[in-house]
Amino acid sequence: MTTALIAIQLEIDAAILASGEVYRRHLEDMAACAVEEAGPADARLVVFPEIAGHLALLALGSPAAHKAKTLASALAAAAMRRPFEVLRGVASTRVLDPRHAVLAALAPDGERFWRAVFAPLARRHAAYVVAGSHLRLGPDGDLTNASLLFGPDGRCLAVTDKVNLVPGLEDGARGGLGLSRGDAMALPIVETSLGRLCTLICYDAFDRPHTTLERFVPLAPVIAERGGVAIVANPSANPWPWAGAWPPPSLAASANAARTDDRRADQWQREGLAGSLAATPFARYGVTAHLVGSILDLRFDGVSEILQRTDAGVGVLARAAQPDRGGHVVAAFE
Secondary structure, three states, X not given: OOEEXXXXXXXXXXXXXXXXXHHHHHHHHHXXXXXXXXXXXXXXXXXXXXXXXXXXXXXXXXXXXXXXXOXXXXXXXXXXXXXXXXXXHHHHHOOOOHHHHHHHXXXXXXXXXXXXXXXXXXXXXXXXXXXXXXXXXXXXXXXXXXXXXXXXXXXXXXXXXXXXXXXXXXXXXXXXXXOOOOOHHHOOEEEEOOEEEEEOOHHHHOOOOOEOOOOOOOHHHHHHHOOOEEEEEEEEXXXXXXXXXXXXXXXHOOEOOOOOOXXXXXXXXXXXXXXXXXXXXXXXXXXXXXXXXXXXXXXXXXXXXXXXEEXXXXXXXXXXXXXXXXXXXXXXXX
């Protein structure tokens, strides 16, 4: 059986997010180009990056939101346009934070758009598709960073909520989004024609926390205890300079060790998915897809790659050439 593993390194900017339709076409074009390069295959997996679905909220936003210079001002513009939905967002999430309430109000529209893009895309390419991640408002009012897995027939096979929240960005710390954590013991593992498959959203693939003052659950051992998987999808979005010193100033005060001679790229390889696969034999293949580019006051860097774990160690089957350019990486094998 011929298998194709594909990581989409999605580059974003204001033009790509100009409207929902423009963003949809860009996502479709990126997938089509990658699948064409991969060639004929009996089974395909296409992984999009984390936060790509969050950005759909901007693509679907008002003209005022598109003129904003920062995420905060874009959300303020959305709040002005939909005050009643924002009030419902406060009531639904039970979190009295204005930004959180706006995200909760907009999240259902974002998820409907996201499903409408990726279900047909999976059918079109007869592929399993990990649709990056998006903001999901659950029936209990929890707002999570969630990833959808679609099957080749377009059905949604699994919803994975991120367990480990990046401190100061996603958690309840000042300036964070105040998201809810997923349940480590309920992480979906799906039987596919590619073998058992699971999704670890960005930080969930790390084997240790960034700081000493956070809740962190290493998930590789949890998956190994459940029998492991053939493939782990790792949709990712790194908000710090890839070549920059690690830890960044925002984390240095509480990080385990301030290593000014270390880079984020080095730390990612040591502690991220490659490090987790080396330490724990929980998967044979790993597919990391990074978000790159900038929008508003946000910027992302990263190198997408496809890894294989063997008895000899963890090797790279394919890797992006640059941390700041869009494209894709492909590994096809029998």
